[in-house]
Amino acid sequence: xxxxxxxxxxxxLSPGERATLSCRASQSVSSSYLAWYQQKPGQAPRLxxxxxxxRATGIPDRFSGSGSGTDFTLTISRLEPEDFAVYYxxxxxxxxxxxxxxxxxxx
Amino acid sequence: xxxxxxxxxxxxxxxxxxxxxxxASGFTFSSYSMNWVRQAPGKGLEWVSSISSSSSYIxxxxxxxxxxxxxxxxxxxxxxxxxxxxxxxxTAVYYCARVYYDSSGYCFDYWxxxxxxxxxx
Numbered sequence: 001x002x003x004x005x006x007x008x009x010x011x012x013l014s015p016g017e018r019a020t021l022s023c024r025a026s027q028s029v030s031s032s033y034l035a036w037y038q039q040k041p042g043q044a045p046r047l048x049x050x051x052x053x054x055r056a057t058g059i060p061d062r063f064s065g066s067g068s069g070t071d072f073t074l075t076i077s078r079l080e081p082e083d084f085a086v087y088y089x090x091x092x093x094x095x096x097x098x099x100x101x102x103x104x105x106x107x
Numbered sequence: 108x109x110x111x112x113x114x115x116x117x118x119x120x121x122x123x124x125x126x127x128x129x130x131a132s133g134f135t136f137s138s139y140s141m142n143w144v145r146q147a148p149g150k151g152l153e154w155v156s157s158i159s160s161s162s163s164y165i166x167x168x169x170x171x172x173x174x175x176x177x178x179x180x181x182x183x184x185x186x187x188x189x190x191x192x193x194x195x196x197x198t199a200v201y202y203c204a205r206v207y208y209d210s211s212g213y214c215f216d217y218w219x220x221x222x223x224x225x226x227x228x
Contacts, residue, residue: 032212037152044202044218045144045152051212088152092206092213095168098144098152 002026004089004099012107019076021102023089028069033092036065036074039101040085048087049074079104109133109217111203116222123193123226129186129203129219137161137181140206142215143188145199145224155201156188171197193226200224 003026013019023034031052037045047056049065052072062077076083084106089099115127129141143155156167156177165177176189186203200221207216 035212035214037215039152044220045215046218047214047216050207050214050216054211056214056216090152090214092215095154095166097154101151 001096002029002091002094003096004091006087006089006099006102008102009100010103010105012105013079014107015079015081017079019074019079019083019104021074021076021087021104023067023072023074023099025070025072025091029091029094031068031072033094034065034067034072035090035092037088037090038083038085039088045088076104109205111205111217111219113201113203113219113222116201116224118225118227119193120228121194121226124189124191125193125224127188127190127201127222127224129188131184131186131203131205134205136179136184140164141179141186142204142206143177143186143201144204144215144218145197145201146221147196147199150199153199157206158186190224193224195226198224198226 005024007022034052036049039045053065064075066073086101086103088101090097110132112130140159142157158165158177174192178187202221203219204215205217
């Protein structure tokens with residue numbers, strides 16, 4: 001069983017600031033299977049990044065993903081008001097596949 | 108336009124049953140693996156079950172194994188989740204999600220809006 005641990009649990013930032021979200025796996029995982037999702041209250045999750053670093057269709061380039069092995073990062077270069085949400089990493093094909101989430105809130 | 112629309116949620120007593128449906132449109136449903144993912148109130152995402160495009164491969168989370176059954180009807184472009192022996196801890200919004208993959212990797216690229224299942228006496 002591979003467990004994904006996301007940190008921090010909550011990130012308090014101001015619009016325009018840079019956000020760095022971490023996803024750490026309990027053992028090495030393939031970058032091909034690592035994805036990131038954004039979820040706003042009352043909405044379904046939205047795919048942001050897959051294959052650890054490939055942006056999904058229509059995702060702004062302020063969102064970027066990086067990492068390999070056990071450590072992966074989602075970076076939002078300059079926070080826009082619509083970016084305040086909860087973010088989940090996912091290891092496709094494993095159980096459980098989702099990390100616990102990081103909430104990015106307005107400071 | 109890809110659309111996934113869940114239905115069938117509602118209030119059910121512990122021990123009861125419910126069948127969820129997910130109607131797909133805007134893509135060739137029979138070519139894609141599909142999943143059910145749930146989210147308890149105020150909690151994170153929990154994968155529930157997956158089914159391959161031809162139903163050859165089916166997987167379940169330990170928490171639902173033996174109680175839930177995933178199925179699909181490619182002729183009707185529909186995905187189903189039969190939920191039996193429901194428990195209070197099954198209370199959640201249930202999402203269906205499509206699997207996408209290319210040379211970069213795998214992911215759930217489209218999600219439905221979700222349907223709420225409440226298990227309570």
